[in-house]
Amino acid sequence: MAxxxxxxxxxxxxxxxxxxxxxxxxxxxxxFLPSIRLLVVGGLSIIIAxxxxxxxxxxxxxxxxxxxxxxxxxxxxxxxxxxTPIGQYKVQDRKSVKIDEISEPMRKAAIAAEDTSFYExxxxxxxxxxxxxxxxxxxxxxxxxxxxxxxxxxxxYLTNEHSLDRKVKxxxxxxxxxQQQSKDEILANYLNTIYLGRRSYGIEVASQNYFxxxxxxxxxxxxxxxAAMIQRPGAADPADNPEAYQDRFDYVxxxxxxxxxxxxxxxxxxxxxEVKEASKEESLKGQTGYMWEYVRREALRKLDIDEAQLDRGxxxxxxxxxxxxxxxxxxxxxxxxxxxxxxxxxxLVSIDPxxxxxxxxxxxxxxxxxAFNVSTQGHAQAGSTFKPFALVAGLENGVRLTxxxxxxxxxxxxxxxxxxxxxxxxxxxxxVTLLKATESSIxxxxxxxxxxxxxxxxxxxxxxxxxxxxxxxxxxKTGDTRxxxxxxxxxxxxxxxxxxxxxxxxxxxxATFASNGVKHDAHAIKKVTQGEQDEEIYKSKTKGDRVxxxxxxxxxxxxxxxVVNGGSGSYAQQLGRPAAGKTGTTSNNKAAWxxxxxxxxxxxxxxxxxxxxxxxxxxxxxxxxxxxxxxxxIQVWTEYMKAALEGEKVEQFPERGExxxxxKPKNTNxxxxxxxxxxxxxxxxxxxxxxxxxxxxxxAPVDEPSEKPKDDKDKEKDADSSKDGDSGADxxxxxxxxxxxxxxxxxxxxxxxxxxxxxxxxPKGNDDSSEDGGDSSGGLPVKPPAxxxx
Numbered sequence: 001m002a003x004x005x006x007x008x009x010x011x012x013x014x015x016x017x018x019x020x021x022x023x024x025x026x027x028x029x030x031x032f033l034p035s036i037r038l039l040v041v042g043g044l045s046i047i048i049a050x051x052x053x054x055x056x057x058x059x060x061x062x063x064x065x066x067x068x069x070x071x072x073x074x075x076x077x078x079x080x081x082x083x084t085p086i087g088q089y090k091v092q093d094r095k096s097v098k099i100d101e102i103s104e105p106m107r108k109a110a111i112a113a114e115d116t117s118f119y120e121x122x123x124x125x126x127x128x129x130x131x132x133x134x135x136x137x138x139x140x141x142x143x144x145x146x147x148x149x150x151x152x153x154x155x156x157y158l159t160n161e162h163s164l165d166r167k168v169k170x171x172x173x174x175x176x177x178x179q180q181q182s183k184d185e186i187l188a189n190y191l192n193t194i195y196l197g198r199r200s201y202g203i204e205v206a207s208q209n210y211f212x213x214x215x216x217x218x219x220x221x222x223x224x225x226x227a228a229m230i231q232r233p234g235a236a237d238p239a240d241n242p243e244a245y246q247d248r249f250d251y252v253x254x255x256x257x258x259x260x261x262x263x264x265x266x267x268x269x270x271x272x273x274e275v276k277e278a279s280k281e282e283s284l285k286g287q288t289g290y291m292w293e294y295v296r297r298e299a300l301r302k303l304d305i306d307e308a309q310l311d312r313g314x315x316x317x318x319x320x321x322x323x324x325x326x327x328x329x330x331x332x333x334x335x336x337x338x339x340x341x342x343x344x345x346x347x348l349v350s351i352d353p354x355x356x357x358x359x360x361x362x363x364x365x366x367x368x369x370x371a372f373n374v375s376t377q378g379h380a381q382a383g384s385t386f387k388p389f390a391l392v393a394g395l396e397n398g399v400r401l402t403x404x405x406x407x408x409x410x411x412x413x414x415x416x417x418x419x420x421x422x423x424x425x426x427x428x429x430x431x432v433t434l435l436k437a438t439e440s441s442i443x444x445x446x447x448x449x450x451x452x453x454x455x456x457x458x459x460x461x462x463x464x465x466x467x468x469x470x471x472x473x474x475x476x477k478t479g480d481t482r483x484x485x486x487x488x489x490x491x492x493x494x495x496x497x498x499x500x501x502x503x504x505x506x507x508x509x510x511a512t513f514a515s516n517g518v519k520h521d522a523h524a525i526k527k528v529t530q531g532e533q534d535e536e537i538y539k540s541k542t543k544g545d546r547v548x549x550x551x552x553x554x555x556x557x558x559x560x561x562x563v564v565n566g567g568s569g570s571y572a573q574q575l576g577r578p579a580a581g582k583t584g585t586t587s588n589n590k591a592a593w594x595x596x597x598x599x600x601x602x603x604x605x606x607x608x609x610x611x612x613x614x615x616x617x618x619x620x621x622x623x624x625x626x627x628x629x630x631x632x633x634i635q636v637w638t639e640y641m642k643a644a645l646e647g648e649k650v651e652q653f654p655e656r657g658e659x660x661x662x663x664k665p666k667n668t669n670x671x672x673x674x675x676x677x678x679x680x681x682x683x684x685x686x687x688x689x690x691x692x693x694x695x696x697x698x699x700a701p702v703d704e705p706s707e708k709p710k711d712d713k714d715k716e717k718d719a720d721s722s723k724d725g726d727s728g729a730d731x732x733x734x735x736x737x738x739x740x741x742x743x744x745x746x747x748x749x750x751x752x753x754x755x756x757x758x759x760x761x762x763p764k765g766n767d768d769s770s771e772d773g774g775d776s777s778g779g780l781p782v783k784p785p786a787x788x789x790x
Contacts (some may be wrong), residue, residue, distance in 0.1 A: 073314030077295050079323045080357070080526060086319065087283060087292045089311045095204045099188040102203055103218040105261075109227035110191060112255035113248075115148040118187070123149040123178030124171050149174045152190040155308070191215075195308035196226060197233040198278055210238070210275050220262060221273040224252045234300075234307045239275040246272065280368040287330055289367025294376055295319055295524050302525060303538055316534060318526045320357030325350060325644045329360040332640040336607075336632055337622030343611035344618065347375040347503035348636065349522075350603040350644065351511040355542040356520025359601070360644070361504070375503040377482050380591035380608040380615075383497035383584030383629065384441045385506060386458075388513070388560060389465065390450045390495045391438060393457040395552045398664030399434065401559060404671050405445035407432035412451050412669060414492045421447040431671035438559045439567035441583065443496060448669035450495035459490050464547040466508030466519060467501060497584055503604050510595050511602035513556055513580070516654050517548030551657035558656055564596065571634045572596055575641055577650045583629030589617045594633040596641075599651035603641060605633045 074090040099107070111118050117125070125147050146154070153173045177186065196206035203226065207215040211222050218226070225238060228248035236244035249272060257267040284292055299310055299317060333346045348362040363373040372378070394403075407429025409422040421444050423429070429442060437445030450458055462485075463469060471484035486500035508522040521541070528538040548556075560580035563569040568583040572594075581596020591608040607627055609618045618627045627633075 073312060075310055075313055075315035075317065077292065077317040077319055079321050080319060080359075081323070082318045084323055086295075086321065087288055089296065089315075091199065091201050091311055094201050096192040096202060097188070097204045097215055099184045100216075102188065102191055102215045103223065105220045106191070106203060106215060106218045106223040106226065107187060108256060108259075108261040109220070109223035109252055110148070110187070110230070112259055112261060113227035113230060113252045114151065115146075116255065116259055118148050119183055121147055121149075123147060123174040123186075125150070146170075147174065148190050149178055149186050152186060152193065153177060155193050155195075156189070194230055195233050195306070195311075196229050197237065197307070199307075199311060201308070201311075209278070211273070212276055219273075220253075220256075220266070221270050224249055224256070224270060225273055225275075227252045237275075237278060238272075239277050242272050242275070282368070285368050286366055287326060287363060289371070290361070290363030290373050290375075291319070291321055291326075291524075293367070293371065294361075294363075294373065298523065298525050299528070303528065314530055315537075316529045318528070319524050320352070320355075320359060320526050320540075321524065322359045325360035328640050328643040329362045331643075332636045333362050335639060336636065339621075341609060341619055341621060343609045343616065344621070345374045345378060345608050345610060346636075347378060347380075347606045348603065348640065349375045349504045349507035350601060350640070351507045351522055353511040353514035353520070353597065353600065353602050355540070356508065356511065356522050356544065357526065357540070358504070358522055358524045360640075377502070378608075378610075379481065379486050379500035379502055380593070380606050381497055381586040382499055382501045382506065383586040383591060383593055385582045385584035385593045385595045385604075385629075386462070386497040386499060386501075387438070387441065387446050387495060388556060388582055389462040389509075390446055390453065390458040391434070391559060392461045392465070392548060392552060392556055393453045394434065394449050395555050395659060396461070396549065396662070397453050397457065398660075398662040399449065399453065400659070401433060401435040401438075401555065403434050403667065404431045405434060405437055405442075405448045405667070406669055406671055407437070407442050407445055410444050410448065410669060412447055412492070414451075419447070419492060435559055435562060439562045441563075441568055446495050447492070448667070450492055451669065452665050452667045454490075454665070455492050455494050456490035458495055459488055461548075462488065462499075462509065464519065465510075465512045466522065467499075467505045497586060503606050506593070506595050506606075507602055507604035510581070510597050510604065512547060513553060513560070514597035514599060514602045515544065516550055516557070517546055517553030518544040519547045520544040549660055550654065551659050554654040554656050555659060557653045560596075561653060568630045569594065569596065569634060571630065572638050572641075574638050575645075577645065578653055579641075580653065581637075583634060585628040585630075589619070589626045589628075590615045592618065592627045592629045592631070592633050594629050594637045596634075596637055598641070598645065599653055600648060601641065601645060603637055603644075605637045605640075607633055 074088050076088050077086045078084060079086060115121070115125075150170055153170050157173055181189070191203040193202060195201055196203070196210075198206070198209045200206040200209045204215045206226060207213055207218055207222075210226070211218070225245060228245045228251070229235075229238070231248060232245075238245055253262075253267050253270045256262045257264050262270075295317060296307075296310065299305075299315070300307065303310075303315075305313065329348050329350065333348060336346065345364070346362060348360070349358060350360040351357065352359055361373075361375040363375055364370045407423070409420070409426065409428070412419045412421060423443050429436070429440070432440075432442055432445055434445065434449065436442070437449075459470075467488065468484045470488040471481050471486050475481050475484050476486070482502075485502070485505065488494070488499045491498065504522055508520075511522075512519045523540050525538070526540055527536060529536050557580050560582060561578065563582055564572045564579045569581050572579050572581060575598070577598055579596055579598050581594060584593035584595070585591070591606060593604070593606045595602075595604040597603065607618060609616050621627055622632060624631060
């Protein structure tokens with residue numbers, strides 16, 4: 001009886017837990033280890049569940065209609081009115097061919113490059129899918145790993161969206177496509193839908209565009225190059241930069257040999273093929289092509305799409321470009337004197353300070369002749385247009401416009417080494433205020449200021465204002481410098497304009513001054529919509545970020561307005577409204593700038609010369625011995641701004657306020673002796689560095705542009721003694737004193753009476769009543785603008 005009861009009791013315990021977990025009859029912690037039974041049952045359950053889910057997913061997923069991109073909906077770009085078209089992004093040509101119309105080397109090259117198991121797999125790669133799923137989940141998706149079938153499905157039926165849902169759909173559709181079509185049909189469809197650059201969709205069009213032959217005639221090297229381009233078709237044009245595809249090309253050739261498609265001996269003889277130059281489209285002539293290309297690159301970046309999607313996605317892109325201002329910019333540049341020297345380049349960028357939108361630019365004479373955009377890709381040494389960044393750095397760190405600096409040749413310690421700095425022609429001003437140094441662009445004073453606050457702070461201000469960061473060694477080596485500034489380093493001489501800057505960046509930086517210290521990113525796309533309902537999928541950020549204190553920005557605008565009111569930028573008084581800005585001319589006359597602004601528009605203009613990729617002096621041009629920032633650049637700026645602002649409300653600069661109270665760095669170069677009265681007379685024929693008044697009854701000449709310059713030996717030049725862009729010098733070079741003869745330029749025909757307007761040289765809030773408080777207009781027969789606020 002007891003034994004039977006015990007057996008019944010034991011039998012009940014054994015049947016109570018089917019999975020035997022925790023394991024009975026086992027003592028200690030090991031009883032919690034899963035039994036073989038549990039592992040088998042659990043594994044089978046997971047497999048069954050996955051099979052059920054897979055079956056449901058496979059049955060529920062239908063092969064969809066081709067996507068918008070695959071059906072080729074044209075994308076259109078518009079001027080800022082949203083109605084006037086600039087151009088289109090579209091499939092230029094498409095021609096599908098059968099598999100036997102594609103050469104065998106091309107077919108094998110594609111397989112070797114993208115999917116060596118193509119003829120064996122069932123349309124998907126488990127390894128590739130697993131890697132993609134992990135990448136999506138961890139937000140580190142890097143692409144790759146997809147079979148040819150999957151790529152075809154993605155291109156033709158889906159999108160490039162990086163999501164788990166898209167990858168799952170891609171898997172099921174690929175499995176169905178593999179069942180519905182033969183491998184040769186899938187390969188042909190894939191090669192007929194891939195994008196290969198130059199707006200070429202499909203292997204036949206690409207073959208014609210790159211090699212001027214049919215796809216059936218492609219040889220091994222041509223096929224290997226096209227296969228190498230599948231992964232990154234928009235990276236570069238192989239006619240211009242074949243090096244961009246060399247590594248991938250070598251990989252494809254090696255893979256073809258490894259797969260037995262070609263022998264090792266054949267592979268060793270395969271070299272990068274010659275590619276014909278890209279043909280130009282007439283609709284892109286003039287400035288249209290520059291706008292078309294700039295917006296294209298911005299759209300790819302902002303929308304996170306590839307070129308194929310842009311050309312086939314049916315996007316409506318409203319830009320910030322103003323049609324009338326674009327015409328006025330081109331007109332102002334074209335009004336420059338003819339007979340320009342070889343390699344002469346002119347750039348202009350105009351930005352709305354309220355939102356950072358690029359209202360106008362000048363990319364070059366004709367996009368079809370020169371696709372390189374001078375204003376957004378070109379670099380030129382900044383010269384004295386860089387000095388305002390040191391000015392802001394000083395104002396942020398306790399320096400005031402009334403502080404005094406050396407106006408004569410001086411020696412400054414540069415990392416323990418003596419740095420001899422002089423002004424143009426050896427001009428001596430005596431001790432000068434920072435305001436005077438800004439107005440007359442005095443090198444010695446600004447070198448001392450930069451040493452006082454630190455060149456690293458000047459660089460920091462430049463980048464906060466809008467300049468791109470310093471170019472890396474890799475960017476310099478590859479030549480891809482469109483997103484960086486050359487030589488933007490914390491060297492003491494940077495204040496004299498040694499960095500080479502893009503025009504669009506300089507305009508953006510001064511737009512930050514114009515917006516009273518609020519920075520907006522320069523951009524050309526206002527908004528993007530898509531589809532029949534014009535669904536908005538992108539809108540530019542118009543709210544800026546404050547990067548400078550309001551009082552610092554207002555003080556900067558006041559100082560730069562004096563450059564226009566009585567300094568080297570006096571010609572801009574003809575604008576007839578409050579304006580501020582800075583001229584700049586580099587040593588050896590390699591670049592000449594004027595960058596200026598009103599409260600509602602900022603514009604940068606540059607002239608420079610480049611031959612065979614090297615910067616060279618502009619030389620005599622337009623009747624002038626040398627071109628300076630206060631000559632042709634300021635003429636272009638004034639002509640453009642007059643037209644661009646016609647009918648616009650006249651706005652005043654903000655009132656000057658209380659500057660931040662910060663400990664001032666010690667000025668080790670502060671003049672000891674009081675300023676001499678009167679200051680030494682400035683030699684004639686100077687530009688930025690010697691065009692300020694001397695406080696006496698006599699007026700120092702400024703860089704006075706004329707409409708019809710006559711004197712071929714005009715020696716007017718910017719005071720910048722910045723280092724030569726090609727010389728590798730670490731410090732500015734002294735220049736030879738100018739001749740005693742005054743400039744012989746004729747005044748403009750429509751000169752008003754030459755009576756100089758009265759001018760109060762003493763800034764508000766400045767108790768300095770010395771001769772350094774301001775400067776005359778240099779006798780320019782122009783009407784003064786309304787006084788800016790503050």
